[in-house]
Structure formats: structure tokens, C-alpha cells
Amino acid sequence: MTTAPLFYETLEFHEMLPLDVRFGPDIVVQVWDRDVFSSNTPRALLRFPLTKCHVLASEGSKIPSPSWENLTSIGAEPISSQILMSAALIRKRDLSERLGRSECIIPQMRQAWVEITCVGVRQLKAHRLRAPQEPCVRIDVPAPNDRGNCFRTQPSSVPSGRNANFLERKVMAIDMPENPLYAPNLDLRVYDARVGISAGLHKRLLGASSIDLSSKLPWNSEAFVAPQTELFSGSDVWQQEKERNEESHLRTQSELLGSGLSQWTIKYPGDAGLQFRERLDSNHEDDYDEFECDVEHLELERHSPDALSSMPGDSGTGAFDPMILSGLPMIHEDVIFREKQIQFAEKFPLDEDITPFPEMINASSTSTEYSTLLGSQASYKLSELPISFPSQWAAAEYIEGREWWTKQGGRELENHLKTKPFETYKLFRGKFHPNASKSTLRCVGVFKGILRVLETNPSCEKEPFFPLQILSSAIYTVRLYIIRGSNLQPVNGNSADPYLRVKLGTDIQDSRSSHCTRTLKPEFYETFEFRTVIPGPSLLKVQVRDWNRFYPVHEIIGQTEIDLEDRWFHYGWQKLDRLKPIEIRSLHKDTSPIIQGQLHLWLEIRPEAEAHREPPVELHGPKKQKFELRIVCWKSRDVPFDMGDYFAEFWIGDSRKQKTDVHWRCRNGQASWNWRIKIPIELPLDSPEKGRLMLQLWDQDVIKWNEVIGDTQVDLYRWFLKAYHEQRVVNVFKEVKDAISRQQMKAAKKETYGRNIDSNEEGTEINETEVRTSPDTLEVGGSA
Structure with a gap:
């Protein structure tokens, strides 16, 4: 009994065929199933045209090499079976001519x-x-x-x-x-x-x-x-090799420290000699793939404290998000708009009434250039100003030593282990x-x-x-730590209420009672613990489901699977020692070939006795605090209408929209409001998108619908980080103007004295109290 039989037989047919084989019949090959107790059954069929047959000069010619041919069912429907065969035509003088016995194949x-x-x-x-x-x-x-x-x-x-x-x-x-x-x-x-x-x-x-x-x-x-x-053998040879590797790493570390390299460069054994912050530099951001440099996919990356003030990129999300720059290129419309802005600036000289920060209203704070009227028309990028921004909402100790794989751009840990x-x-x-x-x-x-x-x-x-x-076989404790999800694809509508469901063998655990609400970037901070036998039930299924109050069956957003046996018995997994790295696993669904999102997690497998001595790591996010965003809307300028009834509308994230009063019959587009707006906000934010202040200018119409004149947005995410960490009122425009003033004074001193003013030489100190600023116009208030 087999599904892959071996025949090695030669069948001969002596027939009259037309000279043009295109008009000849097909060779019909049928595969039958022999049954001892009942009739045989046909299983497969092949129609082989004569045009595919090799023509041999004589019966002694070399037999053509066989090839795999696809079989069909008896009803000529495609099936997944094949047959290895070849066919040849030998011309005879007459039909009664006898050929010699064919050679063994x-x-x-x-x-x-x-x-x-x-x-x-x-x-x-x-x-x-x-x-x-x-x-x-x-x-x-x-x-x-x-x-x-x-x-x-x-x-x-x-x-x-x-x-x-x-x-x-x-x-x-x-x-x-x-x-x-x-x-x-x-x-x-x-x-x-x-x-x-x-x-x-x-x-x-x-x-x-x-x-x-x-x-x-x-x-x-x-x-x-x-x-x-x-x-993984667990033998003494492996233990000795492990000790040799540790000694070699310590020796290399001491040599690198003696050569003057920073500790950050050699913090992780696999990263010696590499500084991953360089790949995120704005000058080289186009050299990397868009998918790898995306904020959400590298949000677990962290930087050294001395690099925080010069980070070029936008902020990430959650508790461990870096200030990195997205590698997305500018779209064609943005390029055209930027060219028009440059042409307009060259055509019209800078007026004194123009606000010193015309491009502050921009979605990308990294590429924003700030001009000033304090002595010159120099422009600065925010990363060039002496303003320090935190890189994350709160430091997480349990992340230390686990992020080296994601810093290298790694995703699933199987890509690091490579084999099974x-x-x-x-x-x-x-x-x-x-x-x-x-x-x-x-x-x-x-x-x-x-x-x-x-x-x-x-x-x-x-x-x-x-x-x-x-x-x-032995009993092990499996601990799964899930930090967050990102880029989830909604099942219905444009949002979801995700929660986790984890299954190992017959044991099922879920977080339905603590599901997240209305988000596609949930912060889970969930820990799941299982007891299992290895080797034994090894497939750990992690599902993200959409909670539904009115429907008993919650639909699956996506799932990922981890084979515990392939992890535990792998030499590379055991070599990772105790601190298992964070991995970013893609979510899939059987009904769609598209990735349904990602999960940021790490996995631990411990013997039962060892797990009793060490409790699971406590996952928790940064503490929620209430803040207030205060806005002063003074006036408008250069609105391209002779007369209108203007009002402005503000909101941030999912907050309620607030608007100013209406300036009736405003001429020349110079509306005046002097309107104060307060928007309550809870920090930390789920994503950088929710840290953008949306602003719209409307034309009021009493009889019919109102018309929107234009809109823009201000990226305040980094400023929210600053207010959250420093626990104080942050005046955005004042902070920027003071930084520009200090930068210009340093440049003037350097030009005057011909040396760097950062040196503490006598006579080069700057009195920063001489800087004068305008009234506060945009504040992030302290905790309420």
C-alpha cells in the first residue's frame, strides 16, 4: 500500500499512425487501485499527445529521459498527482515487423x-x-x-x-x-x-x-x-563553550573600553562595534527600507541619555518609544507645496508683523525650520536647538537587556535562530x-x-x-509577556476593542475582562503563565480578538503561533541565557494574506523548580496623569477673501472640538478673536498621531452650511513628553524662541571671538537674562 508506487515498466504499442503526428490520437494513461476483495477502481488519468513524444532513429537509440506529468481525475478535473514517464516513436517498415526486447529501465x-x-x-x-x-x-x-x-x-x-x-x-x-x-x-x-x-x-x-x-x-x-x-545537548562541552564565550566577551569589552569607545556601543554582545542610532540619522534615512524604519516597528528602541537632545526623529508610542524619524518619503503634493512656499518667501520679504515661527504648524517637527527676527533671518531645525526632549514616557527596567534584537531591525525570533x-x-x-x-x-x-x-x-x-x-519529558513553566499591539486591522469599522486569547494544548487564558477600547494600537501589559510537558503540547497560539458586547462570538483580528519545542531544544535559544529578547510578531488570518498587525512580546520557558524561585516580571505602563492644553487664538492674516465671517476650530486626538467666536464681516482676511481655549488631555498618549493639534478656519454662513477655508496641525507630541517628565507648565513658543536666542548669541560670540563659546573662558559667558520673549500663546499645563 503506497501513494508513490514504482513501476519501471515499458509498454509497447504497434499501431498505424498518420505521417503528421498532430492528427494522431493521444496516449491515454490510467492509474488504477487494485482491490483484492472487490473490483478495481480507476484513480487518475493522463492524456499524452503524440507531439510530445521523442522520435527515435532505431530501436537501439537511447531512451529519452522521463519527466513529471500532471494527472487528472477520471472526469478530467485537476488533482495534485503526477507521474514520471516518457514516450517515444520508432518508425517501422511495416506493421508486422518485430522489434527486439526493450532494455531494462x-x-x-x-x-x-x-x-x-x-x-x-x-x-x-x-x-x-x-x-x-x-x-x-x-x-x-x-x-x-x-x-x-x-x-x-x-x-x-x-x-x-x-x-x-x-x-x-x-x-x-x-x-x-x-x-x-x-x-x-x-x-x-x-x-x-x-x-x-x-x-x-x-x-x-x-x-x-x-x-x-x-x-x-x-x-x-x-x-x-x-x-x-x-x-541543545546540555552537556558539559556546551557549558565549557559558554564559559569561554563569556570570557572572550569580557576581554573584548575591556579592550573596547580602553580604546575609548562608549559603553553604549558594547552594551549587547551581538552589537559590538555597532551604533544603531546612526541608521536613524536624518542624513541617511533614505538608505533604509520604509518598512524597517517605521516608527511603530522600531518603537522599542532606546537611546543613551547624551543623545536625547540631538535625536532627529519623531516620537514613538507607548512607554518605550524612541524619538526616531520615519523613513517615509515626501509625496508629490508635499514637494510642490514646499516649492511654492520657497518661491513665495523669495518674492515677498519678511515683514515685521509676520510671526517668527511660520512653519511651527507642521506635522513633522523634525524637518521644521524656525526663523527669527532677533538680529537675522537664520533658520534652525528643532534638532539643532538646545532643547532636550525625553525619549519615552517612562523608563521600564524589565526592558533593559531585551531590546537588542529589535534594535537590529529583527522581528520574529525565528529569523535569529534560523534553523529548527x-x-x-x-x-x-x-x-x-x-x-x-x-x-x-x-x-x-x-x-x-x-x-x-x-x-x-x-x-x-x-x-x-x-x-x-x-x-x-519534564514539566516546564511557560511565561508569555505581551507589551503592546500595533497596526491592527479593524474587523468592522475603523476601530476595535482588542483583547488577548492565548491557548496551549487544552489550557486557554484570555484578557476579555480588561479589553482595550477604541484603539488599533493597544497597550496590553499582560502576562500569561502555563504549565506544560516538554516534549508534548508545543504550539502556543496567541490571538487578538475584537470584543463585542452584543455578539457572543468575538471575531479574530489576527493570530501568531510559537512552537515551544523548537525554542527549548534549540541551541541558539539556550545560548540566549536568561534575558530573552523582545520580538515583534506579525498577526495573520486564514481568510486574508495581508498582515493584520504586530505584537510586541517576549517568551520565557523555565523548569518548574526554577519558576517557583523567580516570580514573573510585573508589566505595567506609565502612570496616567491629567494635563490641560491652553491655546490663545489671536488673529488671522492673509485669508484670500475680501469679506467673511470667520471662526477657528481646535481639537486634539479624540477630544471635543472647540471653536472661537465669529468675527462678523471681517475685511481683508484679518480676523481678530483673542480667544482662550482649554483642552483637557490625559498623558501618556497612545500614539504620536494623538499629539497633533488640529486647527481649522471656517466661514460662517447663516442661511446655508458653513465652509472650511483651510486647516493645519501642530505636532505637540514631544512637548507633551517634556511636560509629563518635568511636571511643569511648558510654553511651546517661548521655549523655542529662547532656544533660538541662545543659539544666535552663541553664534555671534563665536564669530566675534573666533572660538567656541561653549568653553568656559573668561569673557565669553552669555547673560541669558537679556533675552526678551513675547507673551505666552501656547501652553501645556501641569497635572490637574
């Missing part, structure tokens, strides 16, 4: 050994509403003339029928073809050895898989893939049909193990390639 064979290490099956699905009880595995390796071999494992229900461990190793000697094209397929079937009263007489098939051995042949120089397992300790093969059950509604083929589980084809007997190896002793 069995390829040249060589002896090889197939080593199969069966770890177990995972996530087996029920069959006809019956859960698996004691699954077992049968493996067949076909060979010519039915000289193949098979291997059966013992039935197992440990730790459960759905996640059974076999922990068996079998070596089979078998003839393998020299040419990888003829390599057989290994048939793997999983049966349930105990089903009802017919146990022992009939074993129900739970799933099957067919494994191509061509990439397993070591003499296949083109497509050979060696087993890339990096199994085990090979995984999906098990299928059902029948394929091109019409999805009629197809019953589906994945019903996975098989874990290691498969090798060797030229020498593996029993002669000094040490086994895969030591089964390290797979002894």
Missing part, C-alpha cells in the same frame, strides 16, 4: 541507509468526532520489485492522544537510485491503534504525508539539503478537488522528527546524530 542503484527518528505527532484532529486515543506511525520506503521496507512505531498516548510522543529511532538498509530524479517518496501514515470494539482488527487512518527523498540524498550535489538541526531542532511534516486527510467547496483535503496535524539518508551505516557512528536521552 531500472536506474543504477546503490546501497544506502535511511535513518528515521520519530519524536511525535502534534495537534492531531479528531476523526468522525472521535479524538485520537493511541496514535502510531507507519513509514514505508518503496523500492523496485517491492523490495522496500517499512517501519512501525509503538502506539502512544503520552502525554495525550493529540500530542503523542514516540521517541523511537529506526535504521533501514535500502537500495537508492544514483540519479536523484528517480528518488522514491517516503510514505508516512498515522493510525489510531485503539478505536472502539474493532481495536486490533482495524486501525483508523488519521493522516498521511508523502516526503520527497531527492533532497535527502547526499550524492545529489544540486539539491541536497543537510539536516540543519541545532539541538526538528523537521516538521504536515499530515493531510481527505481528497483534493479544484472546487474548494467540494474539496475535503485538509491539514490534520504535524509529524516531528528527523529523516536522513546516509551512504554509511549510522550504527557505526561514535555518537548518535540525535540523542534521544535529552528528550525525556
Whole structure:
């Protein structure tokens, strides 16, 4: 019984054919299923046109090489089966002419050994509403003339029928073809050895898989893939290597410190010699991919305190967001608008009544240039001014030492580990049909193990390639720390109420009672703890669901899966030691190929005894505080209408819109309000977008609808950070004007004395009390 039979037969047909083979009939090949107790059944069909046949000069010519041809069902519907064959035409003098016996087409064979290490099956699905009880595995390796071999494992229900461990190793000697094209397929079937009263007489098939051995042949120089397992052995050799690596790292660290490099450069072992802040510099931001440099994807990055005052980028979100610049390029409309602004500035000289900060109203505070009337028309970027901004809302100690992977632009930790300790093969059950509604083929589980084809007997190896002793079952504690989600795709509408649902085996935990409200960038700060047996139930499913008060079934926004066995038994995972890194995992959904968002998390796997000694890390966000944004709206200027009834409207984030009174019959666009506006706000903010002050100018109409004249926005996110950290009133315009004054005085002193005024030489000190500023016009108030 096999799904990959080997025939190696030659069939001959002596027929009269037209000279032009295009008008000849097709060669019809049918594949039948033989049944001893009932009639045989046709399974597949192939129509091979004569135009694809090779024409041989004589019967002694070389047989053409075969190729894989797609089979169809008997009804000519596509299926997923193929047949390896070739066909040739030999011209005869007459129909009665006899040809010699065709040569044997069995390829040249060589002896090889197939080593199969069966770890177990995972996530087996029920069959006809019956859960698996004691699954077992049968493996067949076909060979010519039915000289193949098979291997059966013992039935197992440990730790459960759905996640059974076999922990068996079998070596089979078998003839393998020299040419990888003829390599057989290994048939793997999983049966349930105990089903009802017919146990022992009939074993129900739970799933099957067919494994191509061509990439397993070591003499296949083109497509050979060696087993890339990096199994953690836990031996003394590994411990000694670990100690040597630590000593080497300490020696390198001391050498780098002696050479004058900063501690930040060598803070992480894998980052020696690299300063990741350089990749975020505004001069090189276009050299990196837009997706990698996005604020949300690098928001866990943190910088040294001495770099905070010169950070060029926009702020991130949440508790650990950096002040980094998004790599998004300017759109065409922005470029045209910027060119028009430059042309207008060159055409009209700067007037004294013009506000000294015309581009303060801008969404990107990093690229904003500030001009001043204090002595010259010099312009400055905000990053060039002596104003320090915090990089995050609050420092989180539990992040220390865990962010090195995200700083390198890493996402899922599998990209760092690269390989897996085990090979995984999906098990299928059902029948394929091109019409999805009629197809019953589906994945019903996975098989874990290691498969090798060797030229020498593996029993002669000094040490086994895969030591089964390290797979002894033990109880472990799994802790999952989820910090936040980002870029979630809403299921309905433009927002969601997300919460987490985590499943490991039959254990399910969720945070439905503490779901977030109306956000696509939720701050979760959730910890989930599970007790499990390894090896055993290994698939950790993390789902983000949309809470719905009126619908009992909460829809899935997206999910991600982590294999605990691939983590725990991986050499690279154990090498990470105790501080596991934060990773950014993408969320997926079966009904959509688009990424549904990301989760920022880290995972810990601890032995049970060790977990009792160390409690889980407490995740918490920065403390919420109430602030007040105070705005003074003085007047408007250069509105392109002779007369109108103007009023201004302000709001920030999701706050209530507030507006000034109406200046009736305003001429020449110079409306005057002198209106005070107070907007309550709660810090920290969920995202930088909610830190932008929106402003609109409207024309009031008594009879019909009002008309909007224009709008703009002011990015206050960095100023909110400053007010939150310093716990004081922050006057935005005054802070900028004072910084510009200090910058200009330093430049004037440097030009006058010909040296840097930052040096504490006598006679170069600046009296900053001489700086005069205008009245306060925009404030971020203290906590209420």
C-alpha cells in the first residue's frame, strides 16, 4: 500500500499512425487501485499527445529521459498527482515487423541507509468526532520489485492522544537510485491503534504525508539539503563553550573600553562595534527600507541619555518609544507645496508683523525650520536647538537587556535562530478537488522528527546524530509577556476593542475582562503563565480578538503561533541565557494574506523548580496623569477673501472640538478673536498621531452650511513628553524662541571671538537674562 508506487515498466504499442503526428490520437494513461476483495477502481488519468513524444532513429537509440506529468481525475478535473514517464516513436517498415526486447529501465542503484527518528505527532484532529486515543506511525520506503521496507512505531498516548510522543529511532538498509530524479517518496501514515470494539482488527487512518527523498540524498550535489538541526545537548562541552564565550566577551569589552569607545556601543554582545542610532540619522534615512524604519516597528528602541537632545526623529508610542524619524518619503503634493512656499518667501520679504515661527504648524517637527527676527533671518531645525526632549514616557527596567534584537531591525525570533531542532511534516486527510467547496483535503496535524539518508551505516557512528536521552519529558513553566499591539486591522469599522486569547494544548487564558477600547494600537501589559510537558503540547497560539458586547462570538483580528519545542531544544535559544529578547510578531488570518498587525512580546520557558524561585516580571505602563492644553487664538492674516465671517476650530486626538467666536464681516482676511481655549488631555498618549493639534478656519454662513477655508496641525507630541517628565507648565513658543536666542548669541560670540563659546573662558559667558520673549500663546499645563 503506497501513494508513490514504482513501476519501471515499458509498454509497447504497434499501431498505424498518420505521417503528421498532430492528427494522431493521444496516449491515454490510467492509474488504477487494485482491490483484492472487490473490483478495481480507476484513480487518475493522463492524456499524452503524440507531439510530445521523442522520435527515435532505431530501436537501439537511447531512451529519452522521463519527466513529471500532471494527472487528472477520471472526469478530467485537476488533482495534485503526477507521474514520471516518457514516450517515444520508432518508425517501422511495416506493421508486422518485430522489434527486439526493450532494455531494462531500472536506474543504477546503490546501497544506502535511511535513518528515521520519530519524536511525535502534534495537534492531531479528531476523526468522525472521535479524538485520537493511541496514535502510531507507519513509514514505508518503496523500492523496485517491492523490495522496500517499512517501519512501525509503538502506539502512544503520552502525554495525550493529540500530542503523542514516540521517541523511537529506526535504521533501514535500502537500495537508492544514483540519479536523484528517480528518488522514491517516503510514505508516512498515522493510525489510531485503539478505536472502539474493532481495536486490533482495524486501525483508523488519521493522516498521511508523502516526503520527497531527492533532497535527502547526499550524492545529489544540486539539491541536497543537510539536516540543519541545532539541538541543545546540555552537556558539559556546551557549558565549557559558554564559559569561554563569556570570557572572550569580557576581554573584548575591556579592550573596547580602553580604546575609548562608549559603553553604549558594547552594551549587547551581538552589537559590538555597532551604533544603531546612526541608521536613524536624518542624513541617511533614505538608505533604509520604509518598512524597517517605521516608527511603530522600531518603537522599542532606546537611546543613551547624551543623545536625547540631538535625536532627529519623531516620537514613538507607548512607554518605550524612541524619538526616531520615519523613513517615509515626501509625496508629490508635499514637494510642490514646499516649492511654492520657497518661491513665495523669495518674492515677498519678511515683514515685521509676520510671526517668527511660520512653519511651527507642521506635522513633522523634525524637518521644521524656525526663523527669527532677533538680529537675522537664520533658520534652525528643532534638532539643532538646545532643547532636550525625553525619549519615552517612562523608563521600564524589565526592558533593559531585551531590546537588542529589535534594535537590529529583527522581528520574529525565528529569523535569529534560523534553523529548527526538528523537521516538521504536515499530515493531510481527505481528497483534493479544484472546487474548494467540494474539496475535503485538509491539514490534520504535524509529524516531528528527523529523516536522513546516509551512504554509511549510522550504527557505526561514535555518537548518535540525535540523542534521544535529552528528550525525556519534564514539566516546564511557560511565561508569555505581551507589551503592546500595533497596526491592527479593524474587523468592522475603523476601530476595535482588542483583547488577548492565548491557548496551549487544552489550557486557554484570555484578557476579555480588561479589553482595550477604541484603539488599533493597544497597550496590553499582560502576562500569561502555563504549565506544560516538554516534549508534548508545543504550539502556543496567541490571538487578538475584537470584543463585542452584543455578539457572543468575538471575531479574530489576527493570530501568531510559537512552537515551544523548537525554542527549548534549540541551541541558539539556550545560548540566549536568561534575558530573552523582545520580538515583534506579525498577526495573520486564514481568510486574508495581508498582515493584520504586530505584537510586541517576549517568551520565557523555565523548569518548574526554577519558576517557583523567580516570580514573573510585573508589566505595567506609565502612570496616567491629567494635563490641560491652553491655546490663545489671536488673529488671522492673509485669508484670500475680501469679506467673511470667520471662526477657528481646535481639537486634539479624540477630544471635543472647540471653536472661537465669529468675527462678523471681517475685511481683508484679518480676523481678530483673542480667544482662550482649554483642552483637557490625559498623558501618556497612545500614539504620536494623538499629539497633533488640529486647527481649522471656517466661514460662517447663516442661511446655508458653513465652509472650511483651510486647516493645519501642530505636532505637540514631544512637548507633551517634556511636560509629563518635568511636571511643569511648558510654553511651546517661548521655549523655542529662547532656544533660538541662545543659539544666535552663541553664534555671534563665536564669530566675534573666533572660538567656541561653549568653553568656559573668561569673557565669553552669555547673560541669558537679556533675552526678551513675547507673551505666552501656547501652553501645556501641569497635572490637574
